[in-house]
Amino acid sequence: MFLDMVRADIVIVHANQLLTMRGFSEKPKVREDLRDLGIVEDGAVAIRDEKIVAVGSTREVLSVVDRGFETIDASGKLVAPGFIDPHVHLVFARTREDELEMMIEGLSYVEIKKKTGGIMRTIEATRSASTEELLKKTARILDQALLHGTVLIEGKSGYEMTLEGEIRQLEIMKYLNKLHPVEVIPTFNPQAIPPEYEGREEQFTAEIAGKWVPEIARRNLARYCDAFCDIGFFDYKQCLKIFQSCREYGLKIKVHADWLAHSGGGKLAAELGVVSADHLIHTPMEVINEIAKLGIIGVLLPTTPFCYLGKYANAREIISRGVPVALGTDVSAINMSENMQMMMTIAALQMKMLPTETWNAATINAAHAVEEGRRLGSIEVGKQADIIIMDIPNYRYIPFHYGVNHVETVIKAGKIVVENKKLVKEHIPFYENY
Numbered sequence: 001m002f003l004d005m006v007r008a009d010i011v012i013v014h015a016n017q018l019l020t021m022r023g024f025s026e027k028p029k030v031r032e033d034l035r036d037l038g039i040v041e042d043g044a045v046a047i048r049d050e051k052i053v054a055v056g057s058t059r060e061v062l063s064v065v066d067r068g069f070e071t072i073d074a075s076g077k078l079v080a081p082g083f084i085d086p087h088v089h090l091v092f093a094r095t096r097e098d099e100l101e102m103m104i105e106g107l108s109y110v111e112i113k114k115k116t117g118g119i120m121r122t123i124e125a126t127r128s129a130s131t132e133e134l135l136k137k138t139a140r141i142l143d144q145a146l147l148h149g150t151v152l153i154e155g156k157s158g159y160e161m162t163l164e165g166e167i168r169q170l171e172i173m174k175y176l177n178k179l180h181p182v183e184v185i186p187t188f189n190p191q192a193i194p195p196e197y198e199g200r201e202e203q204f205t206a207e208i209a210g211k212w213v214p215e216i217a218r219r220n221l222a223r224y225c226d227a228f229c230d231i232g233f234f235d236y237k238q239c240l241k242i243f244q245s246c247r248e249y250g251l252k253i254k255v256h257a258d259w260l261a262h263s264g265g266g267k268l269a270a271e272l273g274v275v276s277a278d279h280l281i282h283t284p285m286e287v288i289n290e291i292a293k294l295g296i297i298g299v300l301l302p303t304t305p306f307c308y309l310g311k312y313a314n315a316r317e318i319i320s321r322g323v324p325v326a327l328g329t330d331v332s333a334i335n336m337s338e339n340m341q342m343m344m345t346i347a348a349l350q351m352k353m354l355p356t357e358t359w360n361a362a363t364i365n366a367a368h369a370v371e372e373g374r375r376l377g378s379i380e381v382g383k384q385a386d387i388i389i390m391d392i393p394n395y396r397y398i399p400f401h402y403g404v405n406h407v408e409t410v411i412k413a414g415k416i417v418v419e420n421k422k423l424v425k426e427h428i429p430f431y432e433n434y
Contacts, residue, residue: 006053008046008069009414012387013058015079017394018043020055021364021378028297028324028368034357037395038378043079047385050413055379072409074389078397081378082151082386082410083340083362086369087278087299087328089191090155090184091138091169094125096334103308109260110232119159119192122333126159134172141331142182143428144338147418149407151386152183154254154370156226158191159333163212170221179429181412185370187224187254188216190242192233205238209245217249223370224275226254229265236264243272252371258282259304269296276369278328281305281313285321292322297369300361301330302346303337315351326366327358341406345399355396385414 020038021029029036044061046054046069054061102112112118126134145153157169170186177184190208197204216222225246227239233256234242243253252275257265259279266283269276270290277283277291278299291298298318305312319325327343329335337343344358353361367377375384389409392398398406410418417427 005064005066006046008048008053008065010047010070010072011061011065012045012072012074012079015043015074016076017041017078019080019359019395020380021081021360022380024364025374025378028365029360030322030324034360035354037356037359045079045379045387047414050384052379052381052383052385055381076393078390078392078394080388081363082388083149084366084377085150085153085329085340086326086366087301087330088153088155089158089332090141091134091157091172092122092126092159092333093129093134094122094333095336096122099334109308113232120195122159123161123194127165131168138172138176139180141338142176142180143423146182146410148339148341148405149388149410150182150340151412152376154187155184156187156189158189161192161194163215167221174221181417181427186222187226188222190227190234205241209241213245213251214249217251222251224254225251226256228256229268230256230260230263236268239268254278266291270294275371280318281311285317288318288321288323295324297326298323299326299328299369301328302343302351303335304330306346307335312351315353324365325361326369327361341398345402348399355399359395385411387411
């Protein structure tokens with residue numbers, strides 16, 4: 001299996017199950033491939049600097065690794081790629097837990113927005129918050145994500161909806177990406193039409209397309225743009241105008257598609273050939289077919305309908321039609337769970353995804369949803385050493401044993417950043433050092 005002896009800094013040995021997700025660095029998994037985890041029994045992984053240098057059974061790996069490495073005994077445990085979260089609304093000042101009773105009583109997202117102001121309250125609070133406050137709150141979200149095994153997120157702006165505010169949010173993400181072990185891929189997210197533009201939606205759209213997108217691109221602050229195409233927000237034509245500007249200025253495209261209603265987001269995603277279409281709850285199956293043909297990643301977000309007691313995306317049908325599916329948390333001011341294990345649990349128990357499918361959707365396919373499948377998302381020689389060790393015997397324990405954090409150790413780019421379920425402080429920036 002190995003031609004030469006290799007040097008290693010860390011070798012993880014005797015994993016009860018090692019989930020490699022191997023063989024799909026160039027393309028995401030679809031249909032039956034989603035059921036294969038590339039399991040190695042009594043598995044081992046050797047790490048040198050930031051990279052994986054050997055993978056196989058413990059016997060195979062130890063036979064080719066030179067002496068002088070740190071050993072991590074994973075006996076009875078599961079070793080897997082770190083989770084990747086491809087949909088997070090990251091920077092905001094005010095959560096809206098006071099909407100909980102209204103959710104439970106059955107009010108829809110749009111009804112709550114009309115009654116209380118909804119997202120506008122968070123926009124107002126975020127605009128008023130200091131950059132120091134936003135940095136601190138955002139870092140805490142990253143800390144929680146890391147403790148639960150997430151090594152990379154796609155972070156969206158959208159909670160200020162002024163050019164200066166959106167730039168501030170993207171700069172906060174860029175700054176924390178340099179300091180925090182969790183990688184942050186920034187997305188400019190026109191998320192809502194603020195009160196000062198009510199009745200002037202076309203003017204606001206033109207301003208975003210004509211001024212905001214070029215300036216954000218000029219400053220190289222975002223990889224993606226993701227507009228909220230849904231009722232009560234931006235409509236199909238407005239999103240199209242924004243996305244045409246993004247194409248002109250080099251921002252790649254993601255779409256909030258058909259969460260609240262069949263609003264044309266999925267159709268727009270297929271027409272533009274975007275990187276990912278997210279939600280897909282009300283997307284017609286003829287549009288799902290087009291998304292599948294183009295290989296667009298379908299990012300399914302289990303906790304949004306879970307929180308709003310609503311309709312889930314039809315994961316079984318979406319998978320059967322050949323869409324490469326990924327999972328994300330959709331962390332936001334109304335939806336606070338940084339735990340990808342919980343997403344996998346809801347996806348299995350409520351959306352009827354198989355445990356194997358949820359694992360692939362949270363790792364290798366999630367990596368492809370942010371175009372990082374060649375670097376992350378699987379345990380293969382040459383890839384970045386982003387690895388989690390979980391105190392569970394096998395992959396079926398998620399979603400079987402839910403409601404707790406099973407992650408014991410997180411290795412990010414070859415460094416142990418979570419150990420014994422605690423952050424390793426020398427690798428985590430304290431707020432006073434920001």
